[in-house]
Amino acid sequence: MDAKSFEDLVARVRADFDTTFTWDYDRDGGGLDRLYEKAKRAQWNVSDDLDWSIDVDPERLIRLQAEESGVPPGFPARSLADIDRSPVASWTDDKWVEFAVHSQCTSLSNFLHGEQGALLVAARLVEAVPWIDAKYYGATQVVDEARHVEAFAKYLDEKMPTTYAINDNLRTLINQVLVDSRWDVVFLGMQVVIEGLALAAFGFMMGTTRDPLLKEMLRYVMADEARHVAFGILSLQKVYEDLSSNELRERQEFAYEACDLMRRRSLNPELWPAFGVSNSEIETMLSNTRSQQKFQHLLFSKIVPNCKKLGLLDHRDGWLRERFQEMQIIQYEDWTTEAEELTAASAVDPAAYADK
Numbered sequence: 001m002d003a004k005s006f007e008d009l010v011a012r013v014r015a016d017f018d019t020t021f022t023w024d025y026d027r028d029g030g031g032l033d034r035l036y037e038k039a040k041r042a043q044w045n046v047s048d049d050l051d052w053s054i055d056v057d058p059e060r061l062i063r064l065q066a067e068e069s070g071v072p073p074g075f076p077a078r079s080l081a082d083i084d085r086s087p088v089a090s091w092t093d094d095k096w097v098e099f100a101v102h103s104q105c106t107s108l109s110n111f112l113h114g115e116q117g118a119l120l121v122a123a124r125l126v127e128a129v130p131w132i133d134a135k136y137y138g139a140t141q142v143v144d145e146a147r148h149v150e151a152f153a154k155y156l157d158e159k160m161p162t163t164y165a166i167n168d169n170l171r172t173l174i175n176q177v178l179v180d181s182r183w184d185v186v187f188l189g190m191q192v193v194i195e196g197l198a199l200a201a202f203g204f205m206m207g208t209t210r211d212p213l214l215k216e217m218l219r220y221v222m223a224d225e226a227r228h229v230a231f232g233i234l235s236l237q238k239v240y241e242d243l244s245s246n247e248l249r250e251r252q253e254f255a256y257e258a259c260d261l262m263r264r265r266s267l268n269p270e271l272w273p274a275f276g277v278s279n280s281e282i283e284t285m286l287s288n289t290r291s292q293q294k295f296q297h298l299l300f301s302k303i304v305p306n307c308k309k310l311g312l313l314d315h316r317d318g319w320l321r322e323r324f325q326e327m328q329i330i331q332y333e334d335w336t337t338e339a340e341e342l343t344a345a346s347a348v349d350p351a352a353y354a355d356k
């Protein structure tokens with residue numbers, strides 16, 4: 001029996017937050033109604049709908065992926081080997097394969113912890129949101145997120161060598177989102193920033209993995225996430241119409257700070273020390289390699305267009321547009337994201353729900 005005590009295994013976040021009843025049970029017949037109907041029909045089961053008998057050999061799959069794509073194992077981090085006095089210059093191909101497997105473990109682990117964050121936030125939204133349609137829809141998201149936690153936990157436990165702790169920046173952002181008393185900021189942080197980032201990261205992993213089980217699992221999860229993002233956009237568009245200029249500016253700042261935190265997350269600080277390389281050593285080098293930068297930028301390809309749909313980019317002389325320009329991610333403002341294309345059959349375009 002594991003010696004860890006219960007207290008070591010939990011973390012508490014204290015929040016002061018209104019729980020809102022509504023006595024208005026009328027449905028508005030709009031986008032949220034349709035999204036709710038869709039969500040009820042699109043439920044799936046981790047145990048029944050995925051083939052867990054598939055044997056997963058992570059190292060073999062990484063080698064296969066490298067062979068088929070022509071991209072060497074450990075990319076984009078591997079480009080660090082070419083830098084002067086690089087601490088990873090002497091790494092063999094086997095070492096890079098091992099690194100790539102663990103890099104995938106850190107990604108999957110953060111998906112897992114992030115999904116738990118989404119589960120808690122979704123539950124909070126059900127309590128806080130003042131419309132019955134949004135409470136109904138939010139309840140389906142709670143079930144979706146529980147299923148996602150279950151799926152990633154099972155995959156890591158049964159198919160991968162290890163699970164890593166949550167990334168500090170991701171934890172900071174989830175905590176900030178959970179304690180904010182403005183429920184629309186909870187929406188903005190989780191449904192637009194964190195889920196938008198997750199969709200891009202899921203899409204990237206789905207496009208690269210050679211494991212049919214993981215591919216299928218991500219396809220299912222992404223179909224759910226596309227609805228969640230649509231839920232965020234639909235609800236926020238409604239709220240932002242009534243906010244003052246100053247309040248909107250606060251939302252711009254929140255979106256920027258959340259994106260900035262997430263940009264620093266993708267440096268993978270939980271991984272390098274396990275391979276004998278200090279984070280300070282790696283940080284300067286990593287942010288200066290082009291391939292790493294390109295990959296990082298791609299993670300924001302879903303968030304930027306959604307901020308635009310919400311009117312956050314250009315409010316107050318384009319304050320957020322300027323910040324995104326500095327971050328070199330403004331080029332995504334009109335992107336139909338890769339994630340939506342990948343899940344075309346089940347994707348939800350918020351516009352299709354919002355305009356009726």
Ligand SMILES: [Fe+2]
Nearest residue numbers: 115118145148
């Ligand atoms: Fe999720």
Ligand SMILES: [Fe+2]
Nearest residue numbers: 118195225228
């Ligand atoms: Fe979600």
